[in-house]
Amino acid sequence: xxxxxxxxxxxxxxxNHEAASKLAYFSLHALQHRGQEAxxxxxxxxxxxxxxxxxxxxMRVFDEAKLQTLxxxxxxxHTRYSTAGDDSILDAQPVFAxxxxxxxxxxxxGNLTNAQEVRDALIKKGAIFQTFMDTxxxxxxxxxxxxxxxxxxIIDAVQRIEGAFSLVILSxxxxxxxxxRHGFRPLSLGQLPNGGYIVASExxxxxxxxxxxxxxxxPGELLIFEEGKEPQSxxxxxxxxKHCIFEYVYFARPDSSVFGQSVYQARKTMGQELAKIAPVExxxxxxxxxxxxxxxxxxxxxSGIPYEMGIMxxxxxxxxxxxxxxEMRDLKVKMKLSPxxxxxxxxxxxxxxxxxxxxTTSRRIVRMLKEAGASEVHxxxxxxxxxxxxxxxxxxxxxxxxxxxNMSTQEICDFVEADSLAYLDEEALLRSVNSDMHEEKYCTxxxxxxxxV
Ligand code: AMP
Numbered sequence: 001x002x003x004x005x006x007x008x009x010x011x012x013x014x015x016n017h018e019a020a021s022k023l024a025y026f027s028l029h030a031l032q033h034r035g036q037e038a039x040x041x042x043x044x045x046x047x048x049x050x051x052x053x054x055x056x057x058x059m060r061v062f063d064e065a066k067l068q069t070l071x072x073x074x075x076x077x078h079t080r081y082s083t084a085g086d087d088s089i090l091d092a093q094p095v096f097a098x099x100x101x102x103x104x105x106x107x108x109x110g111n112l113t114n115a116q117e118v119r120d121a122l123i124k125k126g127a128i129f130q131t132f133m134d135t136x137x138x139x140x141x142x143x144x145x146x147x148x149x150x151x152x153x154i155i156d157a158v159q160r161i162e163g164a165f166s167l168v169i170l171s172x173x174x175x176x177x178x179x180x181r182h183g184f185r186p187l188s189l190g191q192l193p194n195g196g197y198i199v200a201s202e203x204x205x206x207x208x209x210x211x212x213x214x215x216x217x218x219p220g221e222l223l224i225f226e227e228g229k230e231p232q233s234x235x236x237x238x239x240x241x242k243h244c245i246f247e248y249v250y251f252a253r254p255d256s257s258v259f260g261q262s263v264y265q266a267r268k269t270m271g272q273e274l275a276k277i278a279p280v281e282x283x284x285x286x287x288x289x290x291x292x293x294x295x296x297x298x299x300x301x302x303s304g305i306p307y308e309m310g311i312m313x314x315x316x317x318x319x320x321x322x323x324x325x326x327e328m329r330d331l332k333v334k335m336k337l338s339p340x341x342x343x344x345x346x347x348x349x350x351x352x353x354x355x356x357x358x359x360t361t362s363r364r365i366v367r368m369l370k371e372a373g374a375s376e377v378h379x380x381x382x383x384x385x386x387x388x389x390x391x392x393x394x395x396x397x398x399x400x401x402x403x404x405x406n407m408s409t410q411e412i413c414d415f416v417e418a419d420s421l422a423y424l425d426e427e428a429l430l431r432s433v434n435s436d437m438h439e440e441k442y443c444t445x446x447x448x449x450x451x452x453v
Contacts, residue, residue: 271298
């Protein structure tokens with residue numbers, strides 16, 4: 001369970017602002033949906049780095065007094081989301097280290113595919129590891145690099161790692177942002193109202209702190225932030241974009257723009273495409289909140305069937321996926337979603353969700369709607385069947401637990417006890433996410449098993 005501990009996360013970096021750690025804190029709030037397990041911020045005051053990180057939501061980890069101690073004009077932050085089990089605070093980020101050039105802190109979103117080899121090689125040479133995070137490999141690679149300057153060491157280190165990484169690195173005076181050659185995970189650059197800079201996993205963080213979007217950090221690019229200079233760009237790798245299509249399907253927030261396109265618009269188009277591919281006669285279109293909302297709107301608009309909020313979501317319960325055991329997951333779905341009986345009773349309902357992973361959520365929802373009196377429940381999924389696990393930073397269970405890897409659509413329909421079930425197909429998904437970009441620009445491995453690295 002321990003090889004992949006840097007799953008879907010959020011990173012942020014603030015450079016040249018007197019309230020850097022506060023802006024990082026606000027940004028992490030906007031990025032909370034990318035990870036609820038732990039949060040952390042490191043700041044740099046020119047002489048020293050200061051770090052606070054803890055398990056829990058951003059709001060619980062920080063308060064005014066704590067943010068006061070994170071002094072300095074630059075800061076990096078992280079929210080962490082991982083699969084099961086490890087309770088260790090050591091696995092929270094930023095990862096901080098003292099080394100021969102001074103101090104540094106790193107935040108990382110993504111998963112390295114050669115983490116174990118790199119780690120084994122480092123351990124053979126005497127390195128000691130404290131956590132299971134891929135990110136610790138990077139700290140060692142940078143610290144042990146024979147190059148003289150930090151920037152050269154960062155380049156040296158990232159050339160030894162493979163897989164998905166959007167990184168922000170903080171030294172006492174500089175900040176660095178790096179994206180892997182495929183640009184698996186998003187990372188955008190923006191300008192703060194005072195002229196300082198922000199890099200963040202999603203642009204919804206920019207909106208919160210009043211920053212203006214400049215551009216995405218390019219796949220394979222290193223950006224260097226230095227006092228009194230414009231950000232410098234170095235191309236470390238030849239870019240070969242393979243953006244994660246699941247960011248559009250589920251992961252990113254609808255008010256963000258990722259990989260050059262609005263997430264909301266992409267999701268709504270997926271719903272419209274779904275209505276064209278898989279129409280069905282019914283009285284209502286109901287989203288599974290919150291993930292299914294934009295695509296249900298698209299489905300309703302395309303089909304002309306009324307959209308209704310037939311399911312209420314309790315917003316004070318975290319994401320159901322987090323819980324490690326099946327039993328807990330079942331319970332959490334019940335706590336989280338409740339039917340609007342007056343709306344649903346006696347109606348033929350089309351229920352729209354973004355994906356089916358294990359099938360547990362869908363079955364609960366169908367049962368819930370039927371118990372509430374729905375006469376028919378037609379399940380529509382705004383992505384193709386999830387058949388393969390992700391090795392690039394999205395938390396999916398192993399193949400044996402992915403229902404679509406083991407059952408046909410009809411079998412899944414029977415399992416979730418729906419009257420009908422239909423998915424979006426790969427072509428329609430690609431059509432939805434940017435007309436001028438084609439299949440090669442995206443990683444679709446979770447739907448196709450076509451892995452790149
Ligand atoms: P399941 O019960 O395993 O089929 O879960 C499906 C639900 O989980 C859907 O409502 C999705 O919105 C949501 N989901 C899909 N992928 C993920 C993920 N990687 N992390 C958390 N939730 C997810």
